Amino acid sequence: MTVGMSFNQLSEEEKMTHFLDRINAGEKIEPDDWMPEDYRLQLIRLISMHGISEIMGALPEKEWVPKAPSLHRKLAIMAKVQDEMGHGQLLLRVAEDLMAPLGKNRHDIMEDLFSGKLKFHNVFHMDAPTWGDAGIIAWLVDGAAIISQSMMLDSSYGPYARALKRICAEEVFHAQHGESIILAMAEGTSEQREMLQDSLNRWWESLIMFFGPKSAKETGNSNADKNIMYKIRTKTNEDLRQEFFTKYIPRIWSLGLTIPDDTIRFDEDSQMWIYKDADWSTFKQIVSGNGPQSQNRLDLRRRSYKNNEWVRAALAAKKAI
Amino acid sequence: MTQETLKPLEKKALIELLYQLADDDFLLAFRGSEWLGLAPHIEEDVAFSSISQDMMGHANLYYNLLENLGEGEADRIAHLRSPDQFRNAIILEEVNGPGTYLKEPDYDWAFTVVRNYFYAVHKHIRLDSLRHSSYEPLAEAARKIMTEQYYHLMHWEIWFKQLMTSTDEATLRMTEAIQKVWRDFGGVLTLGPYYEDIVKANFIDDENVMKKRWNNKIEAVLKEVGASYPGEPRMERGNGRNGVHTEDLKQATATLSEVYATNPSTGW
Numbered sequence: 001m002t003v004g005m006s007f008n009q010l011s012e013e014e015k016m017t018h019f020l021d022r023i024n025a026g027e028k029i030e031p032d033d034w035m036p037e038d039y040r041l042q043l044i045r046l047i048s049m050h051g052i053s054e055i056m057g058a059l060p061e062k063e064w065v066p067k068a069p070s071l072h073r074k075l076a077i078m079a080k081v082q083d084e085m086g087h088g089q090l091l092l093r094v095a096e097d098l099m100a101p102l103g104k105n106r107h108d109i110m111e112d113l114f115s116g117k118l119k120f121h122n123v124f125h126m127d128a129p130t131w132g133d134a135g136i137i138a139w140l141v142d143g144a145a146i147i148s149q150s151m152m153l154d155s156s157y158g159p160y161a162r163a164l165k166r167i168c169a170e171e172v173f174h175a176q177h178g179e180s181i182i183l184a185m186a187e188g189t190s191e192q193r194e195m196l197q198d199s200l201n202r203w204w205e206s207l208i209m210f211f212g213p214k215s216a217k218e219t220g221n222s223n224a225d226k227n228i229m230y231k232i233r234t235k236t237n238e239d240l241r242q243e244f245f246t247k248y249i250p251r252i253w254s255l256g257l258t259i260p261d262d263t264i265r266f267d268e269d270s271q272m273w274i275y276k277d278a279d280w281s282t283f284k285q286i287v288s289g290n291g292p293q294s295q296n297r298l299d300l301r302r303r304s305y306k307n308n309e310w311v312r313a314a315l316a317a318k319k320a321i
Numbered sequence: 322m323t324q325e326t327l328k329p330l331e332k333k334a335l336i337e338l339l340y341q342l343a344d345d346d347f348l349l350a351f352r353g354s355e356w357l358g359l360a361p362h363i364e365e366d367v368a369f370s371s372i373s374q375d376m377m378g379h380a381n382l383y384y385n386l387l388e389n390l391g392e393g394e395a396d397r398i399a400h401l402r403s404p405d406q407f408r409n410a411i412i413l414e415e416v417n418g419p420g421t422y423l424k425e426p427d428y429d430w431a432f433t434v435v436r437n438y439f440y441a442v443h444k445h446i447r448l449d450s451l452r453h454s455s456y457e458p459l460a461e462a463a464r465k466i467m468t469e470q471y472y473h474l475m476h477w478e479i480w481f482k483q484l485m486t487s488t489d490e491a492t493l494r495m496t497e498a499i500q501k502v503w504r505d506f507g508g509v510l511t512l513g514p515y516y517e518d519i520v521k522a523n524f525i526d527d528e529n530v531m532k533k534r535w536n537n538k539i540e541a542v543l544k545e546v547g548a549s550y551p552g553e554p555r556m557e558r559g560n561g562r563n564g565v566h567t568e569d570l571k572q573a574t575a576t577l578s579e580v581y582a583t584n585p586s587t588g589w
Contacts, residue, residue: 066354075381
């Protein structure tokens with residue numbers, strides 16, 4: 001009798017115990033391993049949202065690709081946006097493997113995006129009206145992404161952890177690219193500094209929202225807690241937000257920029273940052289597709305998907321030569 | 322030849338050639354970058370944006386050669402010239418289709434494949450000749466560019482052949498795109514008004530020789546996919562090498578320089 005056969009004879013409960021033992025021992029789960037349905041669904045939800053966010057996230061920065069103010073910046077932002085698209089592709093491949101046993105594929109991911117069922121990150125629903133926004137996105141949004149993705153580098157799901165290793169390595173370059181844009185503007189003319197401050201003002205609340213609400217109370221959602229139990233993630237939303245503050249607030253201040261929250265301070269007693277919390281009902285509205293750019297950006301995707309239908313049909317057709 | 326040994330007329334001819342090379346890549350890289358997020362599938366978005374980035378890098382190399390020849394800073398050259406100072410072929414400045422990259426883009430993938438494939442074939446022939454250019458810095462740049470361009474050519478050739486030989490709709494769209502590109506592609510194949518001086522100084526092969534190579538290659542590929550060769554490509558809307566351009570170039574340069582032009586003397 002093989003090990004596989006004996007495993008199949010276990011009850012669902014025993015399989016679950018075995019599974020939890022494995023992840024608690026730090027073992028990696030691979031696509032063909034047994035996993036509870038709930039774990040699979042959590043991964044699909046998380047990874048397809050992450051993947052599609054990378055893809056939708058290319059759109060606000062893409063607005064600035066041709067307009068980047070020097071050949072060097074043009075090359076850098078082209079490289080960055082290309083990386084983001086590559087991350088999206090990598091993650092969707094991981095999600096597709098998880099979805100295959102459910103009879104779903106890439107097409108379903110795109111349809112779910114278009115219908116609003118599959119959400120993407122709050123930050124990518126927002127306006128990016130100036131070059132300063134391109135800088136803030138690369139510096140702080142990517143900086144926030146590095147913090148939240150780094151905690152999942154040791155995720156219990158092997159393919160996701162491996163994809164994140166590649167992604168995080170590239171994100172570090174993106175944050176440096178962003179920091180370089182920010183530094184040039186901060187050291188530049190008063191117009192440039194003003195443009196930068198405006199962008200920071202515009203993005204601050206979105207950055208608070210980026211990590212999600214403190215607890216399930218705000219949105220009635222317990223995915224974060226579940227993912228900690230499954231060792232998909234290791235820290236709470238608030239842990240990550242605090243880490244972000246500790247890393248970036250001193251840097252923001254050192255550039256002479258003002259954070260648009262006059263209550264923000266580090267509390268020595270609790271060793272925590274005290275800050276003005278985001279409006280989570282607005283957050284819910286934004287991620288439900290009612291942010292300032294949600295529908296415009298979705299329309300770009302919907303339109304191109306429809307316009308290129310003939311191309312996909314041609315690729316699927318049998319080759320004549 | 323080096324910068325120091327160029328005679329004045331040779332220098333003038335070389336500068337003209339470099340503007341053609343730089344502007345061709347600059348404009349097509351820009352048109353490519355407008356496609357980002359709109360390509361037929363995500364894998365193509367990754368590949369195409371990599372190609373556009375490479376091409377922007379090639380333009381940058383040429384602009385730097387111009388800077389070294391005293392034409393001014395590369396960024397100024399790229400961002401502050403008026404449209405009539407551009408030397409790219411008209412077909413390369415043409416919009417990707419109705420709409421803009423920000424609003425309602427109804428971009429035409431068949432046109433993009435045909436334009437990029439035809440251009441990649443020519444660029445390959447051009448680089449192959451430039452590798453032996455008498456101007457050593459240009460020969461060196463060409464050798465560098467060629468290592469990347471090899472993959473671009475392969476990429477677009479696969480697309481071209483595949484779309485020409487799949488569904489009836491794809492063949493029809495591609496055939497229409499070929500006709501559209503053909504009307505102006507002659508502009509890519511010319512070296513412009515300084516042609517004789519460019520060739521005499523051995524900066525690049527005679528345009529007629531390169532034209533023949535291009536036509537032979539395209540004729541063979543068209544035959545392979547069961548299409549007919551429509552005769553020499555034309556230059557219906559004028560010669561971009563003479564500074565003749567369309568409204569599409571105005572839109573392109575305005576976009577490309579939007580931020581830089583607000584203050585060209587500050588660091589960005």
